[in-house]
Amino acid sequence: MFFRLSIKIGLLVLACVSAGVIWQQAQLSVLAISRINPVPEVEVLVSEERYAEAADYLEFFLNYDYVRNDPAAQALYSEIEEIRNSISYQASKLGEGLIAGTSDEGIGKAAGVITDFFVIGDIRDLTAQGVNWVKGEDVDEVVAALAAIGVVATAAQVASAAATVGSAGAAAPAAAGSTAVKGGVTILKSAKKLGKLPPWLGKTLVNSAKTVKKTKSLDSVADLFSDVYRLARTPGGLNLLSKTTDAASLRRMAKAAEAFGDSTATLYRIGGKTFVTAASRAGQLGTDSIKLASTYGAKGLRTLDKIGPTRFIKYSARASKIAYKGDFFDLMARFLAMVPKWILYLLCSLGVIVWVPWRWFKKWSLPFIQSKQTVAG
Incomplete structure (x- = not known):
């Protein structure tokens, strides 16, 4: 008796949890994704002396409080800007543009196109x-x-x-x-x-x-x-050009660059083709929403497309207020967000079915069935 009661209570709890997940599945889908920490990626770019690319990448994330308030990110950005503003660095980029005809910095690009133009x-x-x-x-x-x-x-x-x-x-x-x-x-x-x-x-x-x-x-x-x-x-435009596969993809990439300006290369670096797809729907999703979703990576962009900009922005704001979620909470949110809806509905149904008083139902319905059988006989 106790064992059966335990099973019924357990199924009832699962049914309640499943109902809650169905109700809050959109919010869980946002809680289940993690924001990108740009510092490790920027440190790699700095070690490779790709300072312009590193600055563009970090500048995008500095628009958001979780990076803007990070001392490590601030210190790294100051270090990059100090190098980029130095006379020796600017002189080397000028020479690079004049000799090679190409550069990743503005002064080198300007020098490189003088004769070509x-x-x-x-x-x-x-x-x-x-x-x-x-x-x-x-x-x-x-x-x-x-x-x-x-x-x-x-x-x-x-x-x-x-x-x-x-x-x-x-x-x-x-x-x-x-x-x-x-x-x-x-x-x-x-x-x-x-x-x-x-x-x-x-x-x-x-x-x-x-x-x-x-x-x-x-x-x-x-x-x-x-x-x-x-x-x-746009900065990084040649890298974007190299990713195109035909005239149609070039047109889509150009439209994305027109919509997102200086952030385009960074957004593509984060989301790849997922970003280009989202950018093609910037009129419906909104450029600010796409930028916000990109701080969560490609998964964030897919979640934005799934639940829409209004709910994504609202749930993202709620998630940012949680000071510490912990690994267990993260794993639980990811697990619940991944459970197919049909399983959730099945658990809800089982939680209801096990509490139906079948013996009472049988006792009530038996005379009715017998009377039907008598009439038929």
């Missing part, structure tokens, strides 16, 4: 590839293609600028378009030098250059270079 850089590259061809050496078709497109873009810039003056600004959109292509050429040259140019884009450029050379028009590459230009204006 003007037609002299394109003519230089075309000449170099022509010399290689004459000598029977390997010709870099991508560099030659970019240079050819760059020459046409420069001519279009000059023509558009003159037309803009003559038409009192009516030709400004054409000037802006040719400038975007020219800027895209410069960016893609840097990507090629850094090994950040994806294979699909190299093939596309070679084919597109033939069309541009034949038609003397930039129409066939305008959209492509516009997306490249938008993407590369």
Whole structure:
């Protein structure tokens, strides 16, 4: 008797817990995920002397109290900024831009594009590839293609600028378009030098250059270079470019960069394709909600998509007020959030069924069944 009663009480407790989990499953799904501690990742980047990338990554998390109030994060950020602001560091990045044509810092990027942005850089590259061809050496078709497109873009810039003056600004959109292509050429040259140019884009450029050379028009590459230009204006844009697989993924990445600006590279580093998917729904999910969810990693982004921004923000705020949850609480929350709903509903049903007074029900229903049988007989 005691054993049966214990089982019934146990099932009742499980039913109550299951009902609570069903009721609070959205909140548990937020409690079950942990926020990212950026300090270890930043320390790795600093050890590799990737100071600009480290600063961008840490700056994103410093927007949130749990990192902003962390002394270790504050000290690490001060250390990075001290190095980046030093004269020797700035001088080295300037030289890097002038010599290699590429850099991860603003001063180096500016130095690297000076010659490339003007037609002299394109003519230089075309000449170099022509010399290689004459000598029977390997010709870099991508560099030659970019240079050819760059020459046409420069001519279009000059023509558009003159037309803009003559038409009192009516030709400004054409000037802006040719400038975007020219800027895209410069960016893609840097990507090629850094090994950040994806294979699909190299093939596309070679084919597109033939069309541009034949038609003397930039129409066939305008959209492509516009997306490249938008993407590369954000910090870490070349890394984002290297992750694209076709023109459609480039367009999605460019739109994400437009929506999230300087945070885009960091958000992609955290969430990868999950972030790009969330960014495509930024109108419904909200940019601030996506940034907040990203502090929990890819799981946070998936949870945001599942429960919606309003509940995610509310439950995240509640979770942040818990000073210490402990390992046991974390494990319990993760376990309960992972239990399928059908199991929870089954436990609820069992908890009710075991307390139904079946003997009373049988006693009450037996005369009714017998009367039915008599009538039938």
